[in-house]
Amino acid sequence: MARLLFILLLSFHTAAHAAVEALVYQEQLLKVDGNSYRVSLPKGYVLELITSELDGPRIPTFSENGDLFIGSKSGDIYRFTPPYTKPQLLVKLKGYPHSVALFDGAMYVAQTKGLYRAPYTLGQERLSKKEFKLLVPLPSGGHSSRTVAVGPDKRVYLSMGISGNCNNEYLGDAYDFDDRRGGVLVLDDSGNKPVLKTFASGLRNPVGFAWHPQTAEMYASNNGPDHLGFQVPPEYFSRLLPDSFHGMPWFQFDGKKIFRDECISHPPPRPIQDVQPPVVTFPARNAPMGVTFVPEHAMHKGLMHDAIVALRGSWGTRPSGSFWGDASTRRTPKLVVVRFENGNAKRVDDLLTGFQLADGDRWARPVGVAIGPDGALYFTSDSGVNGLFRLRYISSN
Numbered sequence: 001m002a003r004l005l006f007i008l009l010l011s012f013h014t015a016a017h018a019a020v021e022a023l024v025y026q027e028q029l030l031k032v033d034g035n036s037y038r039v040s041l042p043k044g045y046v047l048e049l050i051t052s053e054l055d056g057p058r059i060p061t062f063s064e065n066g067d068l069f070i071g072s073k074s075g076d077i078y079r080f081t082p083p084y085t086k087p088q089l090l091v092k093l094k095g096y097p098h099s100v101a102l103f104d105g106a107m108y109v110a111q112t113k114g115l116y117r118a119p120y121t122l123g124q125e126r127l128s129k130k131e132f133k134l135l136v137p138l139p140s141g142g143h144s145s146r147t148v149a150v151g152p153d154k155r156v157y158l159s160m161g162i163s164g165n166c167n168n169e170y171l172g173d174a175y176d177f178d179d180r181r182g183g184v185l186v187l188d189d190s191g192n193k194p195v196l197k198t199f200a201s202g203l204r205n206p207v208g209f210a211w212h213p214q215t216a217e218m219y220a221s222n223n224g225p226d227h228l229g230f231q232v233p234p235e236y237f238s239r240l241l242p243d244s245f246h247g248m249p250w251f252q253f254d255g256k257k258i259f260r261d262e263c264i265s266h267p268p269p270r271p272i273q274d275v276q277p278p279v280v281t282f283p284a285r286n287a288p289m290g291v292t293f294v295p296e297h298a299m300h301k302g303l304m305h306d307a308i309v310a311l312r313g314s315w316g317t318r319p320s321g322s323f324w325g326d327a328s329t330r331r332t333p334k335l336v337v338v339r340f341e342n343g344n345a346k347r348v349d350d351l352l353t354g355f356q357l358a359d360g361d362r363w364a365r366p367v368g369v370a371i372g373p374d375g376a377l378y379f380t381s382d383s384g385v386n387g388l389f390r391l392r393y394i395s396s397n
Helices: 002-018
Strands: 025-032 035-042 045-051 057-062 068-072 076-080 088-092 099-103 106-111 114-119 133-137 146-150 156-160 183-188 195-201 209-211 218-222 235-240 251-253 258-260 280-282 288-293 307-311 334-341 344-352 364-371 377-393
Touching (some): 025 045, 035 045, 057 099, 057 364, 057 377, 068 099, 106 146, 146 209, 195 218, 235 288, 235 307, 280 344, 307 364
Parallel strands (some): 099 146, 209 288, 288 364
Antiparallel strands (some): 025 035, 045 377, 057 068, 068 076, 076 088, 099 106, 106 114, 114 133, 146 156, 156 183, 183 195, 209 218, 235 280, 251 258
16 A cells, blocks of 8 residues: 555656656748748647638637637637638627637627627527627727636636726726726626626736636736836736736736836725735736646647747837837747646746747737647737647657
8 A cells, every 4th residue: 555655646746747847849940921930849749820811810719519719800700610721700890809708509709898799509600790789898998808718617707908007997896987997807697787797806908818727726817017118027927816906007026026016196906915926927028918728638748737828029129118129129929838736837938939030020929829629729820920820749759
């Protein structure tokens, strides 16, 4: 019995250690519209451009039957069927349908001014915009993207950023409708009138969020402010708990401690002691976007239960963080992986790099990420290449 226990403990330690082992990289040439670009990716993986026929694609979502849906800046909602090479226009909407979610016979669409819903049957090839009805209105302006997703608790969640860097906006009942922003909300449609209730607050622009496969806890990326320069604050990857407060715009995290941001004079709605720091960070001015977790039997087992985050790269340049500096100094767009051990975030590793050239020109900028039913990673780019990519594991050799 003692020997068996030792073997089990050794196996557990080995599996946990393997989850945070360093990645070994290789280079690949990818042909895009007659040009060849050199990318760096983990050994055994291959990157493919599936289609460049999309218009401003943003967040991808897979349905239970394997169909893929992608919202866009252009108003198009695309539908793909395996092998995901030919986009179909499902419906064209106004108001920036950034993302979609499918749940209980309906399609939910997050637009700038509201959360909309339409009846939808899996496999349906077309939808009329007239079928979408406003479920809950949202304040418009400022950061205009809205992300919607269904959690493991079978509830619908929506994220929304504040208007700018230092706006007095907060997801609290004391704030007016137009100023109730900056975090993640959860839909409550149990009553006569559906409402969005605060789940987590104090996030400047949490574009991407997802749930850890083991703990079912929510994690979100967060775009930090622009007014503190090129280095501060680092971009956040945060664990979101019910009623957690993450500080912005009143409080920032400099990588070591939380400090008061004097750019906003209005008293904070909650004290500094309530602020939850991020679990890991990315360098400032990276513009983190979509988030997805690697489930079992996807990608390579060494990434199982890790989080993949798309860093789109902002316009900030060294040393001041202004737009007008040398473009080659901007943070490079890339995909990164947040490594987890025993349900806790440990560090950040690069996953896929090479989207920015030496002069600062960007031939692609990752936005949304999702794991497909084939175990591959699919991601969108809405600048340079407007399309859909696939990163898949092919061999350990």
